[in-house]
Amino acid sequence: MESVLESVKEQKMNKLNAKLGRRRAFSFFMVGLTILSMILALTPLFSILGYVLVKGIPALNVAFFTELPAPPGEAGGGMANGIVGTFTLIGLASLIGVPVGLMAGVFLSEYGRNRFGKLVSFLTDIMLGVPSIVVGIVVYALVVLWMGGFSAYAGGVALAFIMIPAVTRTTEEMLKLVPNHIREAGLALGIPKWRVIMLIILPTALRGIITGIMLAVARVSGETAPLLFTAFGNMYWNQSLNEPIASMPVLVFNYAISPYAEWQAQAWAGALTLILIVLVLNVSARLVTRKR
Amino acid sequence: MKKRYGDQLFKAIAYIFGCSIIAMLGLMVWEMFRGSSFALDKYGLGFLFSSSWDPVTEEFGAWPFIYGTIVSSLLALVIATPISIGIAIFLVEVAPKWFRDVVGFLIELLAAIPSIVYGLWGIFVLGPIIREYVAPVFINTLGKFIPFFAGPSFGVGIFTAGVILAIMIIPTIASISREVIMVVPDAQREAALALGATKWEMIRTAVLTYSRSGILGAMIIGLGRAIGETMSVTMVIGNRPEVPDSIFDPAYTMASVIANEFNEASSDIYLSTLIEIGFLLFAVTLLVNIFARFLVWTTSRGIQEAK
Numbered sequence: 012m013e014s015v016l017e018s019v020k021e022q023k024m025n026k027l028n029a030k031l032g033r034r035r036a037f038s039f040f041m042v043g044l045t046i047l048s049m050i051l052a053l054t055p056l057f058s059i060l061g062y063v064l065v066k067g068i069p070a071l072n073v074a075f076f077t078e079l080p081a082p083p084g085e086a087g088g089g090m091a092n093g094i095v096g097t098f099t100l101i102g103l104a105s106l107i108g109v110p111v112g113l114m115a116g117v118f119l120s121e122y123g124r125n126r127f128g129k130l131v132s133f134l135t136d137i138m139l140g141v142p143s144i145v146v147g148i149v150v151y152a153l154v155v156l157w158m159g160g161f162s163a164y165a166g167g168v169a170l171a172f173i174m175i176p177a178v179t180r181t182t183e184e185m186l187k188l189v190p191n192h193i194r195e196a197g198l199a200l201g202i203p204k205w206r207v208i209m210l211i212i213l214p215t216a217l218r219g220i221i222t223g224i225m226l227a228v229a230r231v232s233g234e235t236a237p238l239l240f241t242a243f244g245n246m247y248w249n250q251s252l253n254e255p256i257a258s259m260p261v262l263v264f265n266y267a268i269s270p271y272a273e274w275q276a277q278a279w280a281g282a283l284t285l286i287l288i289v290l291v292l293n294v295s296a297r298l299v300t301r302k303r
Numbered sequence: 304m305k306k307r308y309g310d311q312l313f314k315a316i317a318y319i320f321g322c323s324i325i326a327m328l329g330l331m332v333w334e335m336f337r338g339s340s341f342a343l344d345k346y347g348l349g350f351l352f353s354s355s356w357d358p359v360t361e362e363f364g365a366w367p368f369i370y371g372t373i374v375s376s377l378l379a380l381v382i383a384t385p386i387s388i389g390i391a392i393f394l395v396e397v398a399p400k401w402f403r404d405v406v407g408f409l410i411e412l413l414a415a416i417p418s419i420v421y422g423l424w425g426i427f428v429l430g431p432i433i434r435e436y437v438a439p440v441f442i443n444t445l446g447k448f449i450p451f452f453a454g455p456s457f458g459v460g461i462f463t464a465g466v467i468l469a470i471m472i473i474p475t476i477a478s479i480s481r482e483v484i485m486v487v488p489d490a491q492r493e494a495a496l497a498l499g500a501t502k503w504e505m506i507r508t509a510v511l512t513y514s515r516s517g518i519l520g521a522m523i524i525g526l527g528r529a530i531g532e533t534m535s536v537t538m539v540i541g542n543r544p545e546v547p548d549s550i551f552d553p554a555y556t557m558a559s560v561i562a563n564e565f566n567e568a569s570s571d572i573y574l575s576t577l578i579e580i581g582f583l584l585f586a587v588t589l590l591v592n593i594f595a596r597f598l599v600w601t602t603s604r605g606i607q608e609a610k
Binding site: 034035037038040041042044045046047048049051052053055056058059062063066111114115117118119121122123127128130131133134135136137138140141142143144145146147148149151152153172175176179203204205206208229230232233234235236239240243260263264267268275278279282285286289290293297 | 307309310312313314316317318320321322323324325327328330331334335337338385386387388389390392393396397406408409410411412413415416417418419420421422423424426427428429470473477501502503504506524527528530531532533534538558561562565566577578581584585588589591592593596
């Protein structure tokens, strides 16, 4: 009797153990799949970085940084005007985008704890999702038609439209991290609120805000679509900001879809330069925050 | 107590800048509406479902572009979602901390690469790979029964665009999913493990069911990105204004037709038509984003209340 019970018990245990084994194996398999998915996502990253390095480095030389683009099919030439143009456009965009984004962020953090603030905060999120090509059309209608032609100004405004919500969002988040007792201490000393904000709270959050601005700059430095019909592009040096201006992303685009091997090689070099700019901005933004 | 004019002035300035965000969005809606009104008047709603695209006779219809946008974005979503959720689970539940930081940084890097570089890589690397190795597999198996997967493949086409878009939206979906998975309370995990669940059973029952709507929100934000992405798609989709028969055929999307033809639009009605397509794109991405924000917002709020 006893031994029968024992054997039934043993059978049950064996069954359970076998089932547990299967469950464990399945669990192991699924965890393996998560590792596989990470590898699948990182493969294109390494492929892109690898190709950009392998194909970009041979085309990088002094001429690339100092000379104007060569005519189609001719060897030599560079992207000097595009490099200068990209930095000009980033400068113009920052000139508009940073102050507006910063102040909108100050508004959201310091005065925005009401319904109106919530609405603005929501719309900022929505603006972050607007396709950049749409920004291009809007700035075309607003600036290009109004000024009578493609210009560096129009390109700068288009990039500023993309920068503003990004700067606003990070500024707001960084200011909200500043502890309230710092605000209270400042106000208790009898300092007016606006001076507390400008002289105490903004400097406290400065590192984080600078990070946000650098990331926003990194994002717009590679933007192409909104520049196609605002800054347009230019094969020569710019004489004024009131005329079309070259930029690296647009040059890379035009070179990449051209049939000339020389131009395609230069497109890779341009891509390498762009990635380096973005990488330097990203890594230094990280270093700035890490020191805190 | 003396009145603080400085404070009032500063507050007014802050409010003006807050309003500027609303003004910018309002301005965008207004300009898009004004620019497209000519085409809206002329073609009405039939514009959306007409497939003709002939600038010479000024016959315009948006259907090939709407179709191309829908198919390429959905394809991207189908490829990107499982991979992104896998990464999010890996980062939160599986990886050791030092490794988590490294992989997190690399995934962020994937998001930081300019779309023009994706396009360049797509033309010269991904396109040929798909033409030589990937497309034949589909064409020789599924393609025999389903015309949608039949050949030939040129390397550029709607499938290549979908793959590029998938790579581009993986960081978005993965990072938002990671955030919603991270806010799942540890007590949930411990409870599942204490009941004897294996690691995967714990993830499925305690983590994924808890963060379901947040992950759905992440997918929809990713979809919004895919719909609006322009340059990389323009460079690999083949740019043919017809409804494609097969997934490997060249096609066109709403964003890429604007990028390609806006500067060539020779007549007012042509330009207005392109702006109308832009308006449509704008409206769709707005709706998608509002819906997604709402989903993510309810998840994180629900969890905070449960705490």
